Amino acid sequence: MASLKTKQYMVLTSSTIAFTVCFMVWMMFAVLGIPLKKSLGLSETEFGLLTAIPVLTGSLVRLPIGLLTDKFGGRIVFFILMLATVIPIYCLSFATEYWHFLVLGLFVGLAGGSFTVGIAYVAKWFEPQNQGLAMGVFGAGNAGSALTKLIAPSIIAISTWQLLPKVYAVMMLVTAIGFWFLTFDNKEHRTASNASIGSQLAVLKDPNVWRYSQYYSIVFGGYVALALWMTHYYVDEYGFNLKTAAFLAACFSLPGGVLRALGGWLSDRYSAHTVTWWVLWVSMLILFVLSYPQTDLVVQTVTGNKSFHLGLNSTLFTVLIFALGITFAIGKASVFKYLSDDYKQNMGAVSGVVGLFGGLGGFILPIMFGMAVDITGVRSSAFMIMFGVVWVSLIWIYMSEVRPTMEKGHQEQMALKKAQS
Numbered sequence: 537m538a539s540l541k542t543k544q545y546m547v548l549t550s551s552t553i554a555f556t557v558c559f560m561v562w563m564m565f566a567v568l569g570i571p572l573k574k575s576l577g578l579s580e581t582e583f584g585l586l587t588a589i590p591v592l593t594g595s596l597v598r599l600p601i602g603l604l605t606d607k608f609g610g611r612i613v614f615f616i617l618m619l620a621t622v623i624p625i626y627c628l629s630f631a632t633e634y635w636h637f638l639v640l641g642l643f644v645g646l647a648g649g650s651f652t653v654g655i656a657y658v659a660k661w662f663e664p665q666n667q668g669l670a671m672g673v674f675g676a677g678n679a680g681s682a683l684t685k686l687i688a689p690s691i692i693a694i695s696t697w698q699l700l701p702k703v704y705a706v707m708m709l710v711t712a713i714g715f716w717f718l719t720f721d722n723k724e725h726r727t728a729s730n731a732s733i734g735s736q737l738a739v740l741k742d743p744n745v746w747r748y749s750q751y752y753s754i755v756f757g758g759y760v761a762l763a764l765w766m767t768h769y770y771v772d773e774y775g776f777n778l779k780t781a782a783f784l785a786a787c788f789s790l791p792g793g794v795l796r797a798l799g800g801w802l803s804d805r806y807s808a809h810t811v812t813w814w815v816l817w818v819s820m821l822i823l824f825v826l827s828y829p830q831t832d833l834v835v836q837t838v839t840g841n842k843s844f845h846l847g848l849n850s851t852l853f854t855v856l857i858f859a860l861g862i863t864f865a866i867g868k869a870s871v872f873k874y875l876s877d878d879y880k881q882n883m884g885a886v887s888g889v890v891g892l893f894g895g896l897g898g899f900i901l902p903i904m905f906g907m908a909v910d911i912t913g914v915r916s917s918a919f920m921i922m923f924g925v926v927w928v929s930l931i932w933i934y935m936s937e938v939r940p941t942m943e944k945g946h947q948e949q950m951a952l953k954k955a956q957s
Contacts, residue, residue, distance in 0.1 A: 543720045544661050544670075550718040551654045552674050554614060557711040558650035559680030561625060561704050562590055565641065566681070566764045566785070567688035568628075570771065570778050571697045576634050584906025586634070587764040588899045589641035594648015595895025601649040602656060602888020610657020611721045614650065618712035621647045625708060628701035647708075651675075652891045659876055660725040665804065667876045672800020672869040681763040682790035685782040693779065739879065739886050748874050749893035750932055751812055754819065754925045755867030757897020763789045764902050765918060766857065773915050774850045787854050792861035792868075799869025808873035809937055815867035816933060820926045822860045826853070826919040897925070 538546070565572075565587040573583045605613050624643035631637050655671055662670040691700050739745050766788050770781035803811050830847035848856070872887065879886040901921065908917035 538720070547661050547719050548658055548670055548673060550715050551610075551614070551658050552677050554618065554711050554715045555650050555654045555674060555677030556680040556683065557707055558618065558621075558647040559677055560684045560687075561621065561644060561647040561680075561708060562594055563681040563684045563760075563763055563789075564625075564644070564688065564700065564704060565590060565637075566767050567684055567692070567778070567782055568697055568700055569764075570767060570781075571692065572637065573768075578634070580906035580909040581903065582634070582906070583768065584765075584902040584904075586637060586641070587768075588761075588902040589638050590645030591648060591760055591764075591895055591899040591902075593642045593645030595892050595899055597646060597649040598652040598891040598895060599885070599888040602652045602885050602891070605653045605656045605888075606885055607726060609721050609723070609726050610653050610660075611716075611719050613653045614657060615712055615716045617646060617649055617653060618708055618715065622705050622709050622712075625701050626705035629698040648895060651677075652888045655872060655887050655891075657725075661722070664876070664880070668800040668804035668869065668873045669797060670800070671872050671876065672797035672803075675796035675800070675865075675868055675872070676794045678759070678792055678796060678865070678868070679790055679794045681760075681792070682786040685767060685786040685789060689779040689782045739889060744874075744878065745886060745889055747932055747936055748871055749890045751816070751867070751929055752871045752890050752894035753897035754922065754929055755815065755864045755871060756891075756894035757899075757901060758819075758922050758925065759792050759861070759864040759868065760895070760898030761901030761905065761922075762857070762860075762918075763792070764898075765905055769915060769918070770850070774853075776850075784850070784854055788857040788861040790861070791858060792865045795862055795865040796869045799866035800873065802866060803870040803873035808870045808877060809933075811870035812867060812874070813933060813938065815863055815870060816926055816930045818863045819860065819867070820923060820930060822856055822863065823919050823923040823926060826856055826860070827916055827923050829914045829916045901925075 569583060569587045572578070572586065576582075578586065601613065601617065621644055624640050624646075628637070628640050628644065631640055654674055654677075658674045659667050659671055688700055691703055763785075766785035767778070767782045770776045770784050771778065774781075776784065799811065826848070828846065828848070831845070833844045833846065835842050835844065871890070875886050875890060901918075904921055905918040908921060909915055
């Protein structure tokens with residue numbers, strides 16, 4: 537019989553691989569949407585909706601998936617979830633109309649619920665002092681977004697875009713079967729059988745849950761939105777072909793996934809609050825620079841008019857989104873460290889709520905990106921929108937965490953001085 541340590545490592549490894557494949561499927565339209573946009577003649581807003589539609593389902597199912605995970609255990613829920621996506625993925629290869637892709641995308645989006653079930657399943661196998669790192673390793677499965685950008689263009693190049701859904705369907709089926717045979721169940725990790733859905737949903741009354749949801753809407757929702765949008769952005773803004781654009785877009789997606797373990801380690805060491813606070817500040821500064829549109833200026837001087845061009849070239853832009861990907865990766869782990877610290881008994885339900893709002897951010901933002909481009913014609917408007925979301929999060933964390941801590945410290949200092957006098 538396998539030891540506890542062996543079970544921990546097998547559960548973590550198998551779950552991370554399964555989540556990586558699920559995320560590859562969930563982000564499939566980031567690449568698949570490019571040829572579809574051309575063949576279907578889609579506007580920017582329609583393209584944004586197409587890429588985001590799987591994210592909607594993946595977000596909405598997170599809460600019920602979290603409740604089911606608490607109730608029945610992560611292994612069976614994760615397995616069934618993966619199997620449920622195989623047929624819809626395969627059917628995408630036969631779709632011909634825009635609405636076909638939207639409807640099938642809703643079912644493919646079930647793969648996005650894998651994060652909620654997986655994070656709760658993995659966390660319960662590890663001791664509190666190691667949960668941040670374990671969840672960070674699992675969360676590295678976000679790198680599936682980068683793998684899609686690296687693999688999908690080559691698959692499409694072999695034949696046509698119809699080959700990609702077929703390959704991904706087979707990949708999902710094989711992954712589900714492997715996961716079932718390489719993982720374990722522990723009934724002690726389940727919520728007590730007399731726990732009602734109402735008691736599990738009571739977390740919605742906790743204001744901290746809503747605050748953590750806001751943080752997650754940018755570090756995860758923003759990550760998902762940009763992972764969907766970056767390939768398209770490179771094609772239109774810098775004129776790259778699909779393969780090159782997807783490769784460069786992976787510079788954002790890859791660190792945004794694999795470095796999540798670093799965020800878990802930092803959160804274990806320095807606290808979730810400290811790490812999240814700095815993540816938001818760094819994100820806002822990077823997004824401020826990314827927001828500046830390509831600009832041509834004509835300045836009247838004593839010797840005549842002089843023209844200047846202000847804007848990011850593709851190299852500097854890639855460096856900045858690489859840094860943003862690292863920042864978001866750390867932030868995704870630090871937010872979930874809050875949850876493992878504060879909600880040990882109902883991690884599935886709470887992670888479902890937070891994941892729901894994070895996922896909704898990933899659904900709403902690409903549509904907003906498309907609408908902003910259609911209205912203003914400025915592609916960097918996507919980063920302007922995200923800048924505003926981070927600004928809201930910074931205000932919230934300051935008012936709810938930083939300021940009360942400062943006031944408490946000030947009161948303690950005053951009380952100490954009074955006692956000394």
